[in-house]
Amino acid sequence: MEIREFLETLSSDTPTPGGGSACALSGALSASLIAMVARLSYKKDQAEYREMKEIERKALIIQRKLYRAIEEDAQSFDAVMEAFRLPRDEEKQRLYRSRMIQKAYRKATVTPQKVCELSLRLVGFSKFLLRKGNQNAFSDTGVAAYLANAAFEGGMLNIRINLISIKEKVFKKEKERLLLQLLKRRDRLLRTIQEEIKKGG
Secondary structure (H helix, E strand, O other): HHHHHHHHHOOOOOOOHHHHHHHHHHHOOOOOOOOHHHHHHHHOOHHHHHHHHHHHHHHHHHHHHHHHHHHHHHHHHHHHHHHOOOOOOOOOHHHHHHHHHHHHHHHHHHHHHHHHHHHHHHHHHHHHHHHHOOOHHHHHHHHHHHHHHHHHHHHHHHHHHHHHHOOOHHHHHHHHHHHHHHHHHHHHHHHHHHHHHHOOO
16 A cells, blocks of 8 residues: 555544554654664664664564554454444354454454564664664654654554453453563663753764
């Protein structure tokens, strides 16, 4: 899907793509900027060539994964809606419908979790590039960090929203523990990034 087409669809009255897909796009944009800054950096400083080349390689892999997540998130939401449309006239139908709704909600946490985890890696790359990357691209790195953080925050929100509707306590507890771990890591990275940005390179 072209960017203009995506934006037009996003602003339409269809439920998908929605916020989850927008988060994935934000992360993909961050990955693209990180790859760009890494390229600019290893051309400028040959001493950092291997590190920058590796960041570029990893960022482009993440970019592709997040690009796919744009569609995956929409498909997950559609699956939830399909489960709600199942018949419920008889008791067996109601039980089956309930199971399918719960299954769809659990599955709907997969893509936003992926977005969170991949975006967190991008935040880490941004931290490194703010310190060692091409300083002429300092603002690009800062933008990449904030785009990745926006993707992370949105992914966290979508997981939490889905968890509200999930009845399985063990599943919810495991997800909540994971979210807390991710949030702590993000907070540490973001504090350092904000300090670097205040210094202005």
